[in-house]
Amino acid sequence: MKVPLLDLQLQYRNIKDEIRQAVEEVLESQQFILGPKVEALERALADYCGCAHAVGVSSGTDALTIALMSAGIGPGHGVITTPFSFFATAGSIVRVGARPFFVDIDPLSYTMSPQALEVFVEDDCRFDSGAGRLIDRQTGLAISAIIPVHLYGQCADMDPILALARRYELTVIEDAAQAIGADYPSLADRKVSRAGSMGDLGCFSFYPSKNLGGFGDGGMVTTRDEALADRMKILRGHGAKPKYQHQFVGGNFRLDALQAAVLLVKLKYLESWTTRRRENASCYGSLFRQSGLIGKGLIIVPKAVYESQGSEYNPEALSPVPPAFFHIYNQYIIRAQHRDDLRTHLAQQGIGTEIYYPLPLHQQECFRDLGYPRGDFPESEKAAAETLALPVYPELGHLQLEYVIDKMSEFYRSVL
Numbered sequence: 001m002k003v004p005l006l007d008l009q010l011q012y013r014n015i016k017d018e019i020r021q022a023v024e025e026v027l028e029s030q031q032f033i034l035g036p037k038v039e040a041l042e043r044a045l046a047d048y049c050g051c052a053h054a055v056g057v058s059s060g061t062d063a064l065t066i067a068l069m070s071a072g073i074g075p076g077h078g079v080i081t082t083p084f085s086f087f088a089t090a091g092s093i094v095r096v097g098a099r100p101f102f103v104d105i106d107p108l109s110y111t112m113s114p115q116a117l118e119v120f121v122e123d124d125c126r127f128d129s130g131a132g133r134l135i136d137r138q139t140g141l142a143i144s145a146i147i148p149v150h151l152y153g154q155c156a157d158m159d160p161i162l163a164l165a166r167r168y169e170l171t172v173i174e175d176a177a178q179a180i181g182a183d184y185p186s187l188a189d190r191k192v193s194r195a196g197s198m199g200d201l202g203c204f205s206f207y208p209s210k211n212l213g214g215f216g217d218g219g220m221v222t223t224r225d226e227a228l229a230d231r232m233k234i235l236r237g238h239g240a241k242p243k244y245q246h247q248f249v250g251g252n253f254r255l256d257a258l259q260a261a262v263l264l265v266k267l268k269y270l271e272s273w274t275t276r277r278r279e280n281a282s283c284y285g286s287l288f289r290q291s292g293l294i295g296k297g298l299i300i301v302p303k304a305v306y307e308s309q310g311s312e313y314n315p316e317a318l319s320p321v322p323p324a325f326f327h328i329y330n331q332y333i334i335r336a337q338h339r340d341d342l343r344t345h346l347a348q349q350g351i352g353t354e355i356y357y358p359l360p361l362h363q364q365e366c367f368r369d370l371g372y373p374r375g376d377f378p379e380s381e382k383a384a385a386e387t388l389a390l391p392v393y394p395e396l397g398h399l400q401l402e403y404v405i406d407k408m409s410e411f412y413r414s415v416l
């Protein structure tokens with residue numbers, strides 16, 4: 001049996017005719033950049049994400065870049081994020097001339113630890129209340145924004161992050177590249193909110209392996225602020241409005257009509273795919289429990305954000321939906337003992353896995369001058385060494401999931 005980490009050919013086979021027709025329409029129109037398909041996608045995705053505005057852009061990376069630019073973040077500014085994410089989160093901060101300030105993750109959810117955030121702000125920064133600015137003591141830079149990452153498809157713990165951002169007048173940019181359609185049960189607001197609708201700006205990616213993936217690169221930024229949306233629409237076309245009159249230096253961050261046409265077709269199926277991912281995740285959970293691997297402490301299955309917060313937190317009170325269903329499982333991530341040997345064994349048995357991400361951002365060569373030694377973010381470093389992504393894509397069958405668990409049990413029997 002073969003169980004690849006992701007099989008997009010299966011998905012394509014099911015929607016081939018519709019996709020081909022949508023692509024054909026664009027080919028007939030010969031309008032390839034922005035235009036009606038992109039506008040239709042923006043409308044549909046703004047609704048889907050529960051946000052007033054959506055701006056289609058050229059990638060998830062460019063979504064982060066243009067979000068930062070639209071918020072006026074550049075040289076002299078600092079942006080807080082975690083070192084356990086895809087590179088683009090921190091890369092885009094540096095690309096606009098700002099400096100990333102890392103805070104560690106929560107070990108259960110792998111998303112930004114609100115406690116670590118609080119400690120950084122209280123211990124390493126001072127608030128200049130006259131100027132309404134949070135200043136990093138060591139560098140003297142003004143901290144302007146926070147980028148929480150909704151890693152693997154689960155929202156970061158936004159209540160405390162948003163409260164802190166309000167207190168210190170920080171812009172919040174959600175990196176929702178992996179989390180389209182994920183929900184967050186907010187105790188503060190007494191309601192469930194969607195990824196990308198809680199901060200000032202929400203950034204999404206349509207990279208093919210994301211839950212809503214295009215046939216190439218693509219991305220989107222959501223916001224409830226019309227002025228920010230308008231500015232991003234100008235910035236994505238080199239800051240020109242009207243044509244050839246440049247108000248700002250932007251860039252070419254435009255989305256293709258072909259991508260929008262494909263994504264509009266796929267969007268119709270997104271909820272059903274997400275349901276299948278959740279069923280697969282829940283099935284893994286039962287199979288892992290039955291296998292005894294959890295009981296023996298050999299592996300740890302994904303945990304919900306609120307499980308870090310103890311008993312006072314009761315998301316069931318907010319929603320008829322089981323709280324496990326807030327996650328969209330772009331990745332199903334386990335913590336595993338003997339992770340690297342396990343991965344080799346699974347590969348030999350035809351099972352695809354991946355490590356997201358093997359080297360935390362503060363340890364990357366290009367960020368050496370930020371001066372974070374190894375050991376500064378122990379939870380991120382531990383997660384990088386222990387976590388593994390298992391196949392969870394919608395088209396997986398029950399037998400394949402059982403095969404994955406069987407082969408894992410086999411591995412642990414052989415090493416123990």
Ligand SMILES: *Cc1c(COP(=O)(O)O)cnc(C)c1O
Pocket residue numbers: 059060061062085086088089149175177178204205206207217218219
């Ligand atoms: C995929 C991803 C991005 C970047 O998206 P691209 O479309 O590949 O540029 C940014 N942040 C996170 C967390 C991602 O997973």
